[in-house]
Amino acid sequence: GTPRVINAEKSEFNEDQAACCQISIRRREPGLEEDEEWLILCSMQFLTGYYWALFDGHGGPEAAIIASNYLHYCIKQKLEEVVGGIAEARPPMHLSGRCVCDSDPQFVEEKHIHAEDLVVGALENAFQECDEVIGQEMEATNQTGGCTALAALYFQGKLYVANAGDSRAILVLKDSVVPMSCEFTPQTERQRIQHLAFLFPKLLDGEFTRFEFPRRLKGDDVGQKVLYRDYFMEGWGYKTVEKADLKYPLVHGHGKQARLLGTLAVSRGLGDHQLKVIDTNIDVKPFLSCIPKVNVFDFALHDVKEDDVLIMATDGLWDVLCNGEVAHMVRSFLAENRTDPHRFSELAKCLVCRARGKKRGHQWMLDDSREASYDDISVFVIPLHKREKD
Amino acid sequence: GTPRVINAEKSEFNEDQAACCQISIRRREPGLEEDEEWLILCSMQFLTGYYWALFDGHGGPEAAIIASNYLHYCIKQKLEEVVGGIAEARPPMHLSGRCVCDSDPQFVEEKHIHAEDLVVGALENAFQECDEVIGQEMEATNQTGGCTALAALYFQGKLYVANAGDSRAILVLKDSVVPMSCEFTPQTERQRIQHLAFLFPKLLDGEFTRFEFPRRLKGDDVGQKVLYRDYFMEGWGYKTVEKADLKYPLVHGHGKQARLLGTLAVSRGLGDHQLKVIDTNIDVKPFLSCIPKVNVFDFALHDVKEDDVLIMATDGLWDVLCNGEVAHMVRSFLAENRTDPHRFSELAKCLVCRARGKKRGHQWMLDDSREASYDDISVFVIPLHKREKD
Numbered sequence: 078g079t080p081r082v083i084n085a086e087k088s089e090f091n092e093d094q095a096a097c098c099q100i101s102i103r104r105r106e107p108g109l110e111e112d113e114e115w116l117i118l119c120s121m122q123f124l125t126g127y128y129w130a131l132f133d134g135h136g137g138p139e140a141a142i143i144a145s146n147y148l149h150y151c152i153k154q155k156l157e158e159v160v161g162g163i164a165e166a167r168p169p170m171h172l173s174g175r176c177v178c179d180s181d182p183q184f185v186e187e188k189h190i191h192a193e194d195l196v197v198g199a200l201e202n203a204f205q206e207c208d209e210v211i212g213q214e215m216e217a218t219n220q221t222g223g224c225t226a227l228a229a230l231y232f233q234g235k236l237y238v239a240n241a242g243d244s245r246a247i248l249v250l251k252d253s254v255v256p257m258s259c260e261f262t263p264q265t266e267r268q269r270i271q272h273l274a275f276l277f278p279k280l281l282d283g284e285f286t287r288f289e290f291p292r293r294l295k296g297d298d299v300g301q302k303v304l305y306r307d308y309f310m311e312g313w314g315y316k317t318v319e320k321a322d323l324k325y326p327l328v329h330g331h332g333k334q335a336r337l338l339g340t341l342a343v344s345r346g347l348g349d350h351q352l353k354v355i356d357t358n359i360d361v362k363p364f365l366s367c368i369p370k371v372n373v374f375d376f377a378l379h380d381v382k383e384d385d386v387l388i389m390a391t392d393g394l395w396d397v398l399c400n401g402e403v404a405h406m407v408r409s410f411l412a413e414n415r416t417d418p419h420r421f422s423e424l425a426k427c428l429v430c431r432a433r434g435k436k437r438g439h440q441w442m443l444d445d446s447r448e449a450s451y452d453d454i455s456v457f458v459i460p461l462h463k464r465e466k467d
Numbered sequence: 468g469t470p471r472v473i474n475a476e477k478s479e480f481n482e483d484q485a486a487c488c489q490i491s492i493r494r495r496e497p498g499l500e501e502d503e504e505w506l507i508l509c510s511m512q513f514l515t516g517y518y519w520a521l522f523d524g525h526g527g528p529e530a531a532i533i534a535s536n537y538l539h540y541c542i543k544q545k546l547e548e549v550v551g552g553i554a555e556a557r558p559p560m561h562l563s564g565r566c567v568c569d570s571d572p573q574f575v576e577e578k579h580i581h582a583e584d585l586v587v588g589a590l591e592n593a594f595q596e597c598d599e600v601i602g603q604e605m606e607a608t609n610q611t612g613g614c615t616a617l618a619a620l621y622f623q624g625k626l627y628v629a630n631a632g633d634s635r636a637i638l639v640l641k642d643s644v645v646p647m648s649c650e651f652t653p654q655t656e657r658q659r660i661q662h663l664a665f666l667f668p669k670l671l672d673g674e675f676t677r678f679e680f681p682r683r684l685k686g687d688d689v690g691q692k693v694l695y696r697d698y699f700m701e702g703w704g705y706k707t708v709e710k711a712d713l714k715y716p717l718v719h720g721h722g723k724q725a726r727l728l729g730t731l732a733v734s735r736g737l738g739d740h741q742l743k744v745i746d747t748n749i750d751v752k753p754f755l756s757c758i759p760k761v762n763v764f765d766f767a768l769h770d771v772k773e774d775d776v777l778i779m780a781t782d783g784l785w786d787v788l789c790n791g792e793v794a795h796m797v798r799s800f801l802a803e804n805r806t807d808p809h810r811f812s813e814l815a816k817c818l819v820c821r822a823r824g825k826k827r828g829h830q831w832m833l834d835d836s837r838e839a840s841y842d843d844i845s846v847f848v849i850p851l852h853k854r855e856k857d
Contacts, residue, residue, distance in 0.1 A: 190703050
């Protein structure tokens with residue numbers, strides 16, 4: 078897999094970052110004491126994982142750069158903390174579902190915990206750890222900014238995709254497209270964000286309303302009936318507009334225009350510890366989450382074909398191309414270039430160029446005359462099939 | 468549709484309650500002032516809804532009784548508050564997605580709000596209103612207890628199912644089974660419950676740990692490595708057991724045995740305002756939600772067949788019969804009894820009797836020798852098809 082990162086010469090800086098490496102997880106022999114470290118070194122074995130990640134920075138590229146240099150190390154660390162449960166025959170505290178404390182079997186319950194759950198937990202903890210490190214690092218160097226994070230890990234026959242932000246990963250298989258992530262934006266996480274403001278109204282410092290309205294309200298709406306949603310509502314209701322409702326809404330705008338506190342277009346990611354709403358003392362960070370949602374694809378349950386690939390890309394691609402369009406391009410490109418040894422990286426390049434469009438006058442346009450992406454565009458194409466000659 | 472409620476003579480009191488009625492929603496002429504009430508009465512029109520609900524009480528039947536007498540009235544009220552948006556051609560604040568304030572069109576955004584969203588919002592608000600009334604009523608009469616609530620509303624060509632608790636509704640159609648609810652239990656809502664304890668640790672009063680472990684820990688586990696989950700984890704990690712981890716877990720047990728604060732087996736419902744954890748001053752109510760999840764089935768998008776039905780039942784049925792078993796029984800019973808005018812109520816009776824089982828010695832057993840349900844069992848069978856002769 079080769080990353081293709083490009084900013085299409087449209088913005089001054091490219092805030093996207095990519096990372097890709099092998100992760101070696103040290104597996105210790107069980108039952109050895111700390112002072113027998115030399116024995117450990119002798120009997121050490123390694124488990125290998127393969128890692129790809131995309132980071133879409135905002136407010137500067139710094140957070141994305143730290144994350145691209147550090148997240149894989151956090152993942153390695155967290156996997157080493159649980160490697161006993163993954164690799165040992167008799168892991169601590171009955172990972173197998175059976176009791177290992179024979180003294181008290183009546184308390185034991187079947188929780189169906191598998192090695193896969195430890196990898197998911199390690200990824201969740203690694204994102205949180207990486208977020209803390211970015212916070213310390215940015216404060217120490219007096220820098221600001223944040224980034225989304227989309228990380229894929231191939232480990233022990235399974236593909237794990239961890240996502241915090243609005244990047245997206247999909248599997249393009251011979252006969253189907255499997256989404257491996259969902260987007261976290263102020264719109265998709267409206268209820269979580271509104272609920273926090275309901276629990277801790279001081280976070281809004283009297284400057285924002287937590288209610289959602291169909292449009293920004295103004296003075297002559299006071300006393301009128303207006304559609305609204307509170308934190309507990311998926312549906313809509315009517316309320317009579319009061320003066321307090323004229324404040325700027327906590328989550329405002331629709332689709333790609335939705336903003337958290339008028340500031341951010343994403344609701345999960347790393348960094349942003351120092352971010353304040355402009356001209357106020359309101360912190361954005363309490364409303365952000367650094368926790369990824371992890372999706373798992375088990376290779377043992379699927380017959381992976383030669384042209385099956387994982388596509389990872391920042392929102393620059395998905396803003397202008399839907400899953401179906403990307404899948405169609407992937408399949409036809411790979412079918413037409415079967416003998417090219419660089420066909421996967423060529424495909425990544427091709428996807429970026431398609432979303433970037435062509436310059437017509439002052440505008441960048443797609444082939445079908447829709448407007449092209451003005452955002453940074455980063456794409457990974459990762460073949461799932463192990464080729465014989467590799 | 469006819470309810471069949473039974474407690475199988477196994478417990479002293481049946482705590483299940485059922486309700487079923489027609490709801491008439493008063494539609495006012497728009498543009499009339501309050502003092503023109505007599506004009507309103509003249510021009511009044513009604514919209515009609517059909518309502519079915521099941522309430523599974525705990526800690527006594529009182530909450531379930533109040534809910535069964537009152538929830539439909541709350542729904543009627545909340546629907547009347549939004550009926551303008553449902554029935555008027557030019558509803559307040561651009562329900563159609565277009566601006567009705569011509570003065571300021573640039574703020575208008577397309578939110579795709581439909582009449583359906585107002586009904587969903589009305590149901591969400593009705594549950595909350597009903598919960599408040601139960602709280603006041605129970606305090607005034609010095610009573611305690613709570614109940615789950617599963618309500619179905621047929622209105623304007625759509626079926627709405629609102630659920631707060633562990634009852635379940637499914638559509639059994641000719642070729643498919645459509646789940647219309649999901650269960651809310653301490654296990655399915657573990658992360659929400661743990662997160663609240665993380666945000667407000669005082670709610671646990673030092674008596675509980677918010678961490679989840681595979682089994683209850685004890686003194687000689689201190690210092691050992693143990694599997695655990697915190698609020699942000701879907702996966703598992705390891706931690707070293709500390710003394711504080713020996714406290715009783717906030718959510719403990721697996722499957723039907725899972726308990727919130729060692730007290731409740733459900734995490735959503737109505738009532739329980741006075742409920743304390745036994746021998747402590749810890750309130751359970753902050754961890755409970757009275758908000759339903761609402762699922763919608765649009766009759767216009769489906770070709771409803773004569774034997775298609777909605778099955779609503781309390782957990783007493785679903786503890787011993789899965790969706791597939793119920794669907795099989797429904798289809799074969801209705802096929803065999805095509806001419807019986809009471810076949811839907813007979814089917815409800817038949818489902819209850821199947822789950823109740825037969826007494827063999829001291830045990831109640833199902834036909835296939837599995838253990839029968841010892842819980843209260845309530846079942847609604849509601850035909851979806853309008854028969855010609857009706």
